[in-house]
Amino acid sequence: APDGAMDIVGTGGDGMGTLNISTAAAFVVAGAGVPVAKHGNRNLSSKSGAADIQSQLGIEVMVGPDVVTRALAEVGIGFMMAPMHHPAMKHVMPVRQELGSKTIFNILGPLTNPAGVKRQLTGAFAIDLIFPMAETLKELGSEAAWLVHGEDGTDEISISGPTSAAVLKDGKIKSATIHPEDAGLPVHPFRDILGGTPEENANALRALLDRAPGAYRDAVILNAAAALVIAEKATDLKEGAALAAESIDSGRARDKVEGLARVTSEAA
Numbered sequence: 001a002p003d004g005a006m007d008i009v010g011t012g013g014d015g016m017g018t019l020n021i022s023t024a025a026a027f028v029v030a031g032a033g034v035p036v037a038k039h040g041n042r043n044l045s046s047k048s049g050a051a052d053i054q055s056q057l058g059i060e061v062m063v064g065p066d067v068v069t070r071a072l073a074e075v076g077i078g079f080m081m082a083p084m085h086h087p088a089m090k091h092v093m094p095v096r097q098e099l100g101s102k103t104i105f106n107i108l109g110p111l112t113n114p115a116g117v118k119r120q121l122t123g124a125f126a127i128d129l130i131f132p133m134a135e136t137l138k139e140l141g142s143e144a145a146w147l148v149h150g151e152d153g154t155d156e157i158s159i160s161g162p163t164s165a166a167v168l169k170d171g172k173i174k175s176a177t178i179h180p181e182d183a184g185l186p187v188h189p190f191r192d193i194l195g196g197t198p199e200e201n202a203n204a205l206r207a208l209l210d211r212a213p214g215a216y217r218d219a220v221i222l223n224a225a226a227a228l229v230i231a232e233k234a235t236d237l238k239e240g241a242a243l244a245a246e247s248i249d250s251g252r253a254r255d256k257v258e259g260l261a262r263v264t265s266e267a268a
Helices: 021-031 050-056 065-074 089-099 104-111 127-139 198-209 215-230 237-249 252-267
Strands: 006-010 036-040 077-081 119-123 144-150 163-169 172-178
Touching (some): 021 077, 021 119, 021 198, 021 252, 036 050, 050 198, 077 252, 127 163, 144 215, 198 215, 237 252
Parallel strands (some): 006 119, 036 077
Antiparallel strands (some): 144 163, 163 172
């Protein structure tokens, strides 16, 4: 991965069925000038995982490391499907699909980014995972990471209430609580970010990138703001939120979707 590249990922398995926040935030962060090497899998526990959304947006996800490397170099964002980059995962997938519920692999995914990124915004489906996962990332050589779990049960920073975080920086892990207000954003009811089918979620993401206001936009800006702080592109969440909003409103975030679709389709 390029210097300063990061991953924005959730464990999945929160059973919440929200719109795709980490996927959208990845495009917004890339649009703000931070390379994103995103690791993911087809979703097992939400109606629509990141890979399902990417397919709807014309992005070819089942591509190998060479294509991801090219996408990162040319577009500043790449999407890695676990089975294409961790060969052992191919054998695990049928078992996971049969189990269809939270497994150790939900936790392993965010901890095993194949591009070796050193900065992460990682959501967990349970609060008691955030400190062990932060410790693990530290041991694996991560430079900066926020491990987050929303009080509403989400595996991302919540727009509907407080979020608990384990913050890894300079080799130390501290506890923090994040509120939407910290980024200058309003609180929205949880129901306003509930998703639907992959097609509905992809349409919501397109609308968001075309500057549609509302809870989804604010949730994405909040998570992108945190990522920009982790990347040291912003000093605090308010500055991060301003950069994230500008990435959307300038059309740069949307350009990243189109660029990734182009590079991956040419290769497929």
